[in-house]
Amino acid sequence: MSDAPILHFEKLTKRFPGVLALDGVTFSIQKGEVHALVGENGAGKSTLIKIVTGVYQKTAGEIFFEGKPVNFSSPHEALKNGIAAIYQEFNLIPALTVAENIFMGHHFVTRRFFVDWNRMRKEAQELMRFLDVDIDVDQKVRDLGVAKKQVVEIAKALSHRARVLIMDEPTATLAQKEIERLFRIIKVLKSEGVTIVYISHRLEEIYEICDRVTVLRDGRHIATRDVRDVTMEDLIRMMVGREVVERFPRVSHTAGEEVLRVEGLTRRGVLENISFSLRKGEILGIAGMVGSGRTELLRAIYGVDPIDEGKIYIRGKEARIRSPLDAINHGIALLPEERKVHGLVLLLSVLDNLGLPILPLVSVRGFIQDGRLKAIAQDMVQHMNIKTPSLFQRVMYLSGGNQQKVVLGKWFARNCDIYLFDEPTRGIDVGAKVEIYHLMNRLLERGASIVMVSSELPEVLAMSDRILVMREGRVVGELSREEATKEAILRLALGRREEYASVG
Amino acid sequence: LGKDLTIGLSFPSLSFAWFAFLEQAVKDKAAQLGGIEVISLEAENNVSKQISIIEDMIIKGVDGVLLVPIEVEAVIPAIEALNKANIPVVTVDRRIKEGAPVQILCHVGADNVEGGRKAARFIVEKLTEKYGEPKGVVIELTGTPGAGPAIDRSAGFNEIMKQYPNIVVKSQTANFRREDGMKVMEDFIMSTPQIDAVFGANDEMILGAIQALDASGKFDVKEVITVGFDALPEALKLIEEGVLDATIEQFPGKQAATAFEILVKYLREGVTPEKPLVYIEPKVITKDNLNEAEKSF
Amino acid sequence: MPVLVEEKSTQVFQKFFVFWDRVGILLAFLVVFVMFGALTPVFFHPLNILNVIRQVSIIGVIAVGMTFVILLGGIDLSVGSIVAFTGIIAAGFQVKWGGSLFLSIVVPLLIGGGIGFLNGFISTKGKLHPFIVTLGMMSIFRGATLLVAQGKPISGMSPAFRFIGAGMVGPIPFPVILFLGCVIIAGIVLKRTVFGRYIYAIGGNEEAALLSGIMVERYKISAFTLLGFLSGLSGLILTSRLNSGELVAGQGYELDVIASVVIGGTSLMGGEGGVYGTLIGALLIGVVSNGLNLLGVQPYWQMIVKGVIVIFAVLLDRLKRRFRTA
Amino acid sequence: MPVLVEEKSTQVFQKFFVFWDRVGILLAFLVVFVMFGALTPVFFHPLNILNVIRQVSIIGVIAVGMTFVILLGGIDLSVGSIVAFTGIIAAGFQVKWGGSLFLSIVVPLLIGGGIGFLNGFISTKGKLHPFIVTLGMMSIFRGATLLVAQGKPISGMSPAFRFIGAGMVGPIPFPVILFLGCVIIAGIVLKRTVFGRYIYAIGGNEEAALLSGIMVERYKISAFTLLGFLSGLSGLILTSRLNSGELVAGQGYELDVIASVVIGGTSLMGGEGGVYGTLIGALLIGVVSNGLNLLGVQPYWQMIVKGVIVIFAVLLDRLKRRFRTA
Numbered sequence A: 001m002s003d004a005p006i007l008h009f010e011k012l013t014k015r016f017p018g019v020l021a022l023d024g025v026t027f028s029i030q031k032g033e034v035h036a037l038v039g040e041n042g043a044g045k046s047t048l049i050k051i052v053t054g055v056y057q058k059t060a061g062e063i064f065f066e067g068k069p070v071n072f073s074s075p076h077e078a079l080k081n082g083i084a085a086i087y088q089e090f091n092l093i094p095a096l097t098v099a100e101n102i103f104m105g106h107h108f109v110t111r112r113f114f115v116d117w118n119r120m121r122k123e124a125q126e127l128m129r130f131l132d133v134d135i136d137v138d139q140k141v142r143d144l145g146v147a148k149k150q151v152v153e154i155a156k157a158l159s160h161r162a163r164v165l166i167m168d169e170p171t172a173t174l175a176q177k178e179i180e181r182l183f184r185i186i187k188v189l190k191s192e193g194v195t196i197v198y199i200s201h202r203l204e205e206i207y208e209i210c211d212r213v214t215v216l217r218d219g220r221h222i223a224t225r226d227v228r229d230v231t232m233e234d235l236i237r238m239m240v241g242r243e244v245v246e247r248f249p250r251v252s253h254t255a256g257e258e259v260l261r262v263e264g265l266t267r268r269g270v271l272e273n274i275s276f277s278l279r280k281g282e283i284l285g286i287a288g289m290v291g292s293g294r295t296e297l298l299r300a301i302y303g304v305d306p307i308d309e310g311k312i313y314i315r316g317k318e319a320r321i322r323s324p325l326d327a328i329n330h331g332i333a334l335l336p337e338e339r340k341v342h343g344l345v346l347l348l349s350v351l352d353n354l355g356l357p358i359l360p361l362v363s364v365r366g367f368i369q370d371g372r373l374k375a376i377a378q379d380m381v382q383h384m385n386i387k388t389p390s391l392f393q394r395v396m397y398l399s400g401g402n403q404q405k406v407v408l409g410k411w412f413a414r415n416c417d418i419y420l421f422d423e424p425t426r427g428i429d430v431g432a433k434v435e436i437y438h439l440m441n442r443l444l445e446r447g448a449s450i451v452m453v454s455s456e457l458p459e460v461l462a463m464s465d466r467i468l469v470m471r472e473g474r475v476v477g478e479l480s481r482e483e484a485t486k487e488a489i490l491r492l493a494l495g496r497r498e499e500y501a502s503v504g
Numbered sequence B: 001l002g003k004d005l006t007i008g009l010s011f012p013s014l015s016f017a018w019f020a021f022l023e024q025a026v027k028d029k030a031a032q033l034g035g036i037e038v039i040s041l042e043a044e045n046n047v048s049k050q051i052s053i054i055e056d057m058i059i060k061g062v063d064g065v066l067l068v069p070i071e072v073e074a075v076i077p078a079i080e081a082l083n084k085a086n087i088p089v090v091t092v093d094r095r096i097k098e099g100a101p102v103q104i105l106c107h108v109g110a111d112n113v114e115g116g117r118k119a120a121r122f123i124v125e126k127l128t129e130k131y132g133e134p135k136g137v138v139i140e141l142t143g144t145p146g147a148g149p150a151i152d153r154s155a156g157f158n159e160i161m162k163q164y165p166n167i168v169v170k171s172q173t174a175n176f177r178r179e180d181g182m183k184v185m186e187d188f189i190m191s192t193p194q195i196d197a198v199f200g201a202n203d204e205m206i207l208g209a210i211q212a213l214d215a216s217g218k219f220d221v222k223e224v225i226t227v228g229f230d231a232l233p234e235a236l237k238l239i240e241e242g243v244l245d246a247t248i249e250q251f252p253g254k255q256a257a258t259a260f261e262i263l264v265k266y267l268r269e270g271v272t273p274e275k276p277l278v279y280i281e282p283k284v285i286t287k288d289n290l291n292e293a294e295k296s297f
Numbered sequence C, D: 001m002p003v004l005v006e007e008k009s010t011q012v013f014q015k016f017f018v019f020w021d022r023v024g025i026l027l028a029f030l031v032v033f034v035m036f037g038a039l040t041p042v043f044f045h046p047l048n049i050l051n052v053i054r055q056v057s058i059i060g061v062i063a064v065g066m067t068f069v070i071l072l073g074g075i076d077l078s079v080g081s082i083v084a085f086t087g088i089i090a091a092g093f094q095v096k097w098g099g100s101l102f103l104s105i106v107v108p109l110l111i112g113g114g115i116g117f118l119n120g121f122i123s124t125k126g127k128l129h130p131f132i133v134t135l136g137m138m139s140i141f142r143g144a145t146l147l148v149a150q151g152k153p154i155s156g157m158s159p160a161f162r163f164i165g166a167g168m169v170g171p172i173p174f175p176v177i178l179f180l181g182c183v184i185i186a187g188i189v190l191k192r193t194v195f196g197r198y199i200y201a202i203g204g205n206e207e208a209a210l211l212s213g214i215m216v217e218r219y220k221i222s223a224f225t226l227l228g229f230l231s232g233l234s235g236l237i238l239t240s241r242l243n244s245g246e247l248v249a250g251q252g253y254e255l256d257v258i259a260s261v262v263i264g265g266t267s268l269m270g271g272e273g274g275v276y277g278t279l280i281g282a283l284l285i286g287v288v289s290n291g292l293n294l295l296g297v298q299p300y301w302q303m304i305v306k307g308v309i310v311i312f313a314v315l316l317d318r319l320k321r322r323f324r325t326a
């Protein structure tokens, strides 16, 4: 590691209408290091990197790249100068193939304008091998699950062979195995002299791979330290500005009667004969590897995707759920996995998004009672600590984590009996996570039950009463709170112990 | 079943009632002559569609074609094709360009330029009656910009009007549509304090303009000299009521029937018409000669 | 509690942007308005103003319905044909089929709504883009109009029927009242009712709306039905105003109507916009046409100037985006 | 390692859907084609087939360009006016301004491209929806056409010029060669070149394309320019075929052109579709019209039947979605 800063920020400031996203930030990133960028949701991390890559233009201050002041006007320019980024949100073209997506922006060219498909595919396959994943590069991105999409994003960033690689929450959508793989790759890149800027809310990861860490809060620079020199408690305190005592505040309840039973649910090619039950007041965790069908299971129960076989019982009675509205009428709520695609209406305000599922409840003869709606929404914003200039801010202008909170808040506002959570704390900061866990506890107290799909094993382990493990569209095991360990889950999820196979 | 002749009829558009009369006249004549199948196709006022239609008729193998060209020039390639296929063609109403290197059995039509002139002369006459000399403000509502009849009628109209320096002509297009005639007239009513006469290049436009004048409260429709074109039944009715002063009759029924007869005679008996051009003189229809109108009721 | 930087100035900013969002096209409109007024004084005459609004009301009533459909991310090309068909039906009931005022008003409105329903039903259930469905319907009902009328306009309405398009309430033409009434009601519906908010949600993100428990298809069909109904109303106004059921009625309306909505700031992608913008958009088109006529500009130049003004007006409006993202 | 369930059968499925995706509208087309052939035998005659393709080529050439623009998520309403304007310019060079064959071909093409460039430039730089920009341009260039021609058509082309629209190469009409040539080249460009792939990328997700380092604006402008150029080519073909520069040429083309593209399966949302579909879409429209003419169906009924066939054809095509999501 050399000492010359490859990137230096001097009093960098960014103002959006109504928001000061970055407020005179000054720090440097050394050449060849893995530099972590941490901070609460809305601290300004994504904004910072988007200014570096030319997506946004800075309001004031300077950026020095390799000692020279730069001001990229587009990502195109940044890429040409050797700075590549994986952004927080997917930037893939659903209708194009994996290979094309990877080489988007620098197609391999043979004779002048023509695409060299063979070379492109070969190089894509090589990248896949390097990443140690099994993705058909000719597949359309549309047909990939979230985790695979993230892998494609990583491959895409790697394909530029950039000198600076910025990763904005690359692991938020990955499961354990892929994360380990990513870390191996980061280490390889580092040994090749690539500088990496790494943003994550999973603080353990910082300790695993990063050399130094910079903390932002409310758009201001708080500190830049060697990772060795700070404890996680210190880090959290710097981020949040206060002490966080307990990271997984699970209060145990005695589970009540059965509220949901799924029997032999099958969706050809995706889900195979799945049975389980959920009792009042419990959290049922669902773990599994990428593409194991967890998302599909929740969607099938919620009536989004049609099922081929199987029955769903709610409080003992068979329920015919054909649409999300049917599900909602049965007291079921789904928190979808891809917030921008399934969870939010980006053009609409925080108020409108929070109000979406509850409009009929706060209206009289079709007319919305504005006061009631606003009161409920204001309450949510406060409870969930959603950082927004006002209730009327469009959701598209919120930071990723705050958007996720709006998705959650939408359903907390409506009393449901059964909550299906798909990666509920994706991209949410440490402090806010605790808030969400508290809220989940409160839901349980209220008599609701939760099915929680999560790729974050510590979360699943700490919060679940029971854990189902899925693999290849089947349930391959059920672990009680006592049996559940990281190793046990991984063993089932990876399929090394066939005797656990298929319950039900 | 016993039809020995198939005749194609191609005309611009059925959305204008004038062509509906023309089509009806052809069909009546066909029924009267017997044994003839008429394939009538409208071209949505689109030149290339009309050419396609004629090409399709050739392929279908019609015996003869009765054609109302949308444009004087653009339809010539299609007539070339008809010639090549040895299918006789009679043009009705609008003539193709003079001197075009194509064979036309006969043209039966009225002269739109002459119609325009007649309308102008009528207005001049009325203005002279009113003021003792030809002067005043005349509104001209022209047809769809660029369309053949619009060009011709306006050309004839202005040719005469130019001879009278004391007559001010204000022109604006109303696209041959009643709605636009009304709208444009409403705007003229706002901008023009004095309006002595209005000429609509078809009856639809003048009918719209009359609605506007009537509703304005500023002009008395019966006072303003109004002249239309086409002699639609509605216009004739207004003439009878004394609201509309005149309309130009081009005798679509007579044109169509004559043309059709010539074509059938040629096909059945091999008789070529004596005159290659049959002009049916356009006529100014007023309250005095209402019974001369074709569609009198 | 999230502490915001510069809470105060923020709100001022917000307010300004919300204001500009609303007035953007209004400003452009005022520029055009004043310009014409300066060039030809009679333009400002109250009678002329009412004249313009009356002229605009026929397109405007449809544009109100189109706002709903475009907010949903849809489009409807059949509106002009619906105008013609319902107009002919109304004229038919007035003149040929017994002359009942009631039937000649109610039947066309129902038919308009019915055609709209079909548009919505076929495009949602068949998962076809409404562009193509309504293009087909446009052709079908243009043909049906000619068929019903047998190629001839139908004229001669009763005085009661003529009130719809030509009547006055005090100094105000009745169509103006109908039009502005539609705008106000639609404004309230979009802003205050569940139906309205759902329209925005569906237009913004159909999937998210579906997962939030909104019956997306039902609302889509409703919006198309509403548009069909309002097109029928426009057909009544036009027929009554012209005192005749016209065959070419409504031809080309679809472009004017969509232009009104889009100039008014509603996004063709759906999810953004509103009916007050549409009002301004429709007025802008009407005012330009009226102003150019008053000035006596030649038809050829009218077309050119109209095109230029439309582009410049929206450019002026969209300047706000500059400010916003800068 | 994540292993997909039933990898094999999945791929077979995939392949089938890709196939159906491609042939969907082809199937609908064949159904219509065979139906007409059965009703009127002359329909199948080679001369008639060539006749239809020639008729279609004027719209078809534009539709090829429109495919690029719609793939980008754009739209262009000005194509018909470009046809008229370039046609008049060509006729002007042929008849009035010296009669140079070279100028009367090259200048209109350049002007077409130039108008297209303007469309693209104003809509991308001004961040305006191309719908409204091209609507304005449609009006501007219709007016400009009338102005240049002083309201009268210009006729009398040289035989060499007439070859473009009326010439034959062996038994094949020259416009057919031009049209099919455009389709093939466009097909290759879209499939094999960087330009083509970027068109899909931008249409699929503009922001992602931008963040991936694609110069989005440049490609958008290029696509509009290409469309303008091809509209100019269409204007040449039409003027040559009619032997006259017509003022009302190209009126209403925009709807036929867009319909061809959409019927051919290209999504109005952008990112999906292709030019072979457009070929089928344009042929379908041409065949329906030709077939109905050959059958001698009455005008009123033609409109109705056309509308019904278009809707049913796309419904038949879209059945595949049923299969896919089932």
Ligand SMILES: Nc1ncnc2c1ncn2[C@@H]1O[C@H](COP(=O)(O)OP(=O)(O)OP(=O)(O)O)[C@@H](O)[C@H]1O
Binding pocket: A016, A017, A019, A020, A021, A039, A040, A041, A042, A043, A044, A045, A046, A047, A048, A088, A387, A388, A396, A397, A398, A399, A400, A401, A402, A427, A429
């Ligand atoms: N385009 C925009 N317009 C207006 N405000 C914006 C915009 N983008 C971001 N912001 C605001 O800027 C602040 C910083 O956002 P940023 O996305 O950088 O946060 P972050 O640190 O990445 O948070 P997270 O961990 O949730 O991703 C937030 O308050 C956000 O609402």
Ligand SMILES: Nc1ncnc2c1ncn2[C@@H]1O[C@H](COP(=O)(O)OP(=O)(O)OP(=O)(O)O)[C@@H](O)[C@H]1O
Binding pocket: A142, A143, A144, A145, A146, A147, A148, A173, A175, A270, A288, A289, A290, A291, A292, A293, A294, A295, A296, A297, A337, A455, D004
């Ligand atoms: N629209 C789709 N079309 C075809 N295959 C799909 C589609 N969506 C998902 N799949 C496939 O179905 C399988 C299950 O995906 P799903 O997203 O449910 O997995 P998961 O367990 O939730 O994993 P993760 O969300 O972590 O990716 C995956 O192999 C995925 O590629």
Ligand SMILES: [Mg+2]
Binding pocket: A045, A046, A047, A088, A168, A399, A400, A401
């Ligand atoms: Mg972020």
Ligand SMILES: [Mg+2]
Binding pocket: A145, A146, A294, A295, A296, A337, A422
């Ligand atoms: Mg998932």
